[in-house]
Amino acid sequence: MTDGSDERQEIVERHLRVLEALLFAASEPLEPLAMLPYLGEGADVAGLLVQLQARYAGRGVNLVQRGDRWAFRTAEDLGFLLRRQEQETRPLSRPALETLAIIAYHQPTTRAEIEEVRGVATGKGTIDLLLEAGWIRMRGRRRTPGRPVTYGTTEAFLDHFGLETLSDLPGLEELKGSGLLSGRLPPSMQIPLPFGGALREDEDPLDPDDHDDDRDSDPDRDDDGEDHDAQ
Amino acid sequence: MTDGSDERQEIVERHLRVLEALLFAASEPLEPLAMLPYLGEGADVAGLLVQLQARYAGRGVNLVQRGDRWAFRTAEDLGFLLRRQEQETRPLSRPALETLAIIAYHQPTTRAEIEEVRGVATGKGTIDLLLEAGWIRMRGRRRTPGRPVTYGTTEAFLDHFGLETLSDLPGLEELKGSGLLSGRLPPSMQIPLPFGGALREDEDPLDPDDHDDDRDSDPDRDDDGEDHDAQ
Amino acid sequence: MTTPQPDWFETPAPPADEDILYVDVDGYEGPLDLLLDLARRQKVDLSAISVLALAEQYLSFIETVREKRIEVAADYLVMAAWLAYLKSRLMVPQAPSDDEPSGEMLAAMLQFRLKRLEAMRRVASQLMNRPRLGFQVYARGMPEPYQIARTSIWEASLYDLLKAYASQRERGVTAEYSPIQRTVWSLQDARDILQRLIGESFEWVAMDTYLAHYLSTPAERATVRASTFASSLELVRLGKIDMRQTETFGPLFVRRRKGDGQ
Numbered sequence: 001m002t003d004g005s006d007e008r009q010e011i012v013e014r015h016l017r018v019l020e021a022l023l024f025a026a027s028e029p030l031e032p033l034a035m036l037p038y039l040g041e042g043a044d045v046a047g048l049l050v051q052l053q054a055r056y057a058g059r060g061v062n063l064v065q066r067g068d069r070w071a072f073r074t075a076e077d078l079g080f081l082l083r084r085q086e087q088e089t090r091p092l093s094r095p096a097l098e099t100l101a102i103i104a105y106h107q108p109t110t111r112a113e114i115e116e117v118r119g120v121a122t123g124k125g126t127i128d129l130l131l132e133a134g135w136i137r138m139r140g141r142r143r144t145p146g147r148p149v150t151y152g153t154t155e156a157f158l159d160h161f162g163l164e165t166l167s168d169l170p171g172l173e174e175l176k177g178s179g180l181l182s183g184r185l186p187p188s189m190q191i192p193l194p195f196g197g198a199l200r201e202d203e204d205p206l207d208p209d210d211h212d213d214d215r216d217s218d219p220d221r222d223d224d225g226e227d228h229d230a231q
Numbered sequence: 232m233t234d235g236s237d238e239r240q241e242i243v244e245r246h247l248r249v250l251e252a253l254l255f256a257a258s259e260p261l262e263p264l265a266m267l268p269y270l271g272e273g274a275d276v277a278g279l280l281v282q283l284q285a286r287y288a289g290r291g292v293n294l295v296q297r298g299d300r301w302a303f304r305t306a307e308d309l310g311f312l313l314r315r316q317e318q319e320t321r322p323l324s325r326p327a328l329e330t331l332a333i334i335a336y337h338q339p340t341t342r343a344e345i346e347e348v349r350g351v352a353t354g355k356g357t358i359d360l361l362l363e364a365g366w367i368r369m370r371g372r373r374r375t376p377g378r379p380v381t382y383g384t385t386e387a388f389l390d391h392f393g394l395e396t397l398s399d400l401p402g403l404e405e406l407k408g409s410g411l412l413s414g415r416l417p418p419s420m421q422i423p424l425p426f427g428g429a430l431r432e433d434e435d436p437l438d439p440d441d442h443d444d445d446r447d448s449d450p451d452r453d454d455d456g457e458d459h460d461a462q
Numbered sequence: 463m464t465t466p467q468p469d470w471f472e473t474p475a476p477p478a479d480e481d482i483l484y485v486d487v488d489g490y491e492g493p494l495d496l497l498l499d500l501a502r503r504q505k506v507d508l509s510a511i512s513v514l515a516l517a518e519q520y521l522s523f524i525e526t527v528r529e530k531r532i533e534v535a536a537d538y539l540v541m542a543a544w545l546a547y548l549k550s551r552l553m554v555p556q557a558p559s560d561d562e563p564s565g566e567m568l569a570a571m572l573q574f575r576l577k578r579l580e581a582m583r584r585v586a587s588q589l590m591n592r593p594r595l596g597f598q599v600y601a602r603g604m605p606e607p608y609q610i611a612r613t614s615i616w617e618a619s620l621y622d623l624l625k626a627y628a629s630q631r632e633r634g635v636t637a638e639y640s641p642i643q644r645t646v647w648s649l650q651d652a653r654d655i656l657q658r659l660i661g662e663s664f665e666w667v668a669m670d671t672y673l674a675h676y677l678s679t680p681a682e683r684a685t686v687r688a689s690t691f692a693s694s695l696e697l698v699r700l701g702k703i704d705m706r707q708t709e710t711f712g713p714l715f716v717r718r719r720k721g722d723g724q
Binding site: 085160 | 600601602603604606607608609610611612613614615616617618619620622623624625626627628629630631632633
């Protein structure tokens with residue numbers, strides 16, 4: 001290398017340092033023209049930026065171009081470092097608790113059946129929440145017109161509520177005995193026996209694309225996650 | 232190179248990228264312990280930081296240590312270039328500046344000692360202003376009659392003035408040599424140095440309600456925020 | 463340097479030391495600051511200053527200020543008193559029996575304090591001349607903040623679950639329940655009807671006979687009997703009717719009372 005090219009390289013390095021510092025300290029992406037005064041007339045800002053970008057290519061921080069402007073940004077594959085999971089413990093809302101209880105006792109059960117027992121429409125959000133909590137699952141589809149999805153509880157449900165099997169759920173007499181149900185109930189009142197088996201005779205397996213839930217097949221539903229009175 | 236060392240080098244590179252991303256993203260210095268979870272147990276954060284520091288040594292952005300914490304900062308020598316127009320917020324008053332210097336060089340120190348050095352009463356406002364700027368902190372209480380609060384500097388102080396540790400304070404050696412860090416007339420056998428550690432042997436921890444400062448325990452003080460001549 | 467006979471209404475004569483004229487006590491941060499300024503005017507290293515000369519300058523300065531009838535803060539006067547003492551210690555040789563610190567020691571102490579104050583001022587300005595964050599050194603201008611994704615862990619107990627189930631099943635039951643609309647005889651109605659039925663009859667007639675028409679509706683039987691019986695007692699009390707019952711659980715007989723005014 002000649003002295004001249006050494007010198008040129010030195011100038012390039014100096015310019016790269018200045019660009020580095022400018023881009024680092026800037027509070028918004030910078031356009032090349034805004035950086036030029038810091039380098040001096042005649043500096044090839046665009047070329048320098050491309051060089052700098054190449055230097056940071058594999059690093060934890062990359063030099064990225066956004067439109068005409070340039071900025072340092074965390075490498076995309078490291079974005080997870082800047083995301084934090086925070087868990088908070090929250091009590092289940094009453095609508096969710098009621099929906100879960102009906103699914104537990106009446107499983108396999110459909111959304112229409114849940115609504116019939118509760119007397120109010122069950123918000124999509126409530127079912128979603130229980131699915132996300134991992135306490136209920138889609139079991140199959142009822143072999144009736146409209147083929148509604150049937151819901152049942154999961155192992156995690158048993159685990160959370162300290163039940164060994166579904167048959168540990170107390171029956172009518174036990175509920176009366178524990179004072180949870182009052183004595184004056186019509187004799188016709190029955191508490192169903194939950195069915196936790198694979199598929200009942202009136203259930204079909206889920207369709208292959210069902211695991212996104214019946215969100216789309218049910219466009220009339222409110223998705224606001226709130227229960228509201230049925231119309 | 233064997234495959235084993237290749238693999239180790241790869242892990243180091245991955246770790247360096249993660250540290251780069253974390254430190255770049257933050258505006259405040261980070262302590263190694265806060266970065267450890269992103270690297271995995273057993274990672275030598277301190278060693279990696281020193282490596283990363285070396286990589287950025289000549290660059291426009293440097294990795295600097297501020298007390299126990301680390302941060303990327305623009306290179307000191309580029310300051311003249313980057314100097315912003317809008318700066319010069321209200322400059323520190325002379326009393327505040329002197330008080331800050333006395334706290335920095337004599338820490339842990341009490342208000343009475345600051346007043347002894349300056350030969351004038353220090354307004355409550357001066358101390359409050361420095362506390363609010365985040366440059367000083369209440370360290371503890373001196374184990375002497377009256378149990379006065381002791382003050383020391385913070386990591387933000389180091390960060391603001393670009394000091395790695397307290398021993399980087401300008402002129403410290405000279406002051407030490409001339410015995411001017413002493414409260415008493417030299418020659419005294421032991422020459423105190425600024426002490427930034429947890430608590431010195433003559434310090435007690437702060438009382439639980441101390442973080443409102445000694446405002447209430449000191450009813451004779453003027454709270455007018457101005458230095459003034461003693462009565 | 464003071465006028466022997468101060469004339470309060472005239473400007474005092476200029477002091478010998480020209481400098482002192484332009485010194486304003488308000489410009490100082492206390493007596494030590496003033497002393498340091500005076501020491502600096504000796505234009506020698508602080509270690510070489512003449513403490514005696516310094517004390518004299520200070521004392522004459524305070525004197526001048528007081529002559530101008532300017533209020534001097536107490537700590538300046540305290541310092542003046544101490545310097546006067548120091549001066550006397552420096553000028554009078556120390557007696558061997560004297561326990562007090564020597565004048566030289568006091569002078570050294572003062573010198574030390576001046577040097578220390580000056581040193582602190584020097585390092586303070588050195589500190590401010592360092593490349594400071596936000597002035598010559600910059601932090602990341604666009605910090606990338608953490609994005610916090612909150613996930614909820616839902617809490618519910620088996621008791622909550624069972625209670626929710628039981629209460630909504632019960633709610634379903636009560637929703638189908640429609641209460642029977644009962645006709646209730648008010649006491650006033652019963653009294654009016656009874657009085658009308660008995661009319662002018664002085665014969666003993668069983669109450670149920672009078673009420674036969676009303677008692678034919680089983681749902682109303684109880685309220686008719688109860689209200690009529692209660693009003694009949696009231697009518698007896700008012701002396702309007704007589705009642706009798708010949709046996710336990712036997713029929714109640716009523717008739718209009720033959721009374722005064724009839």
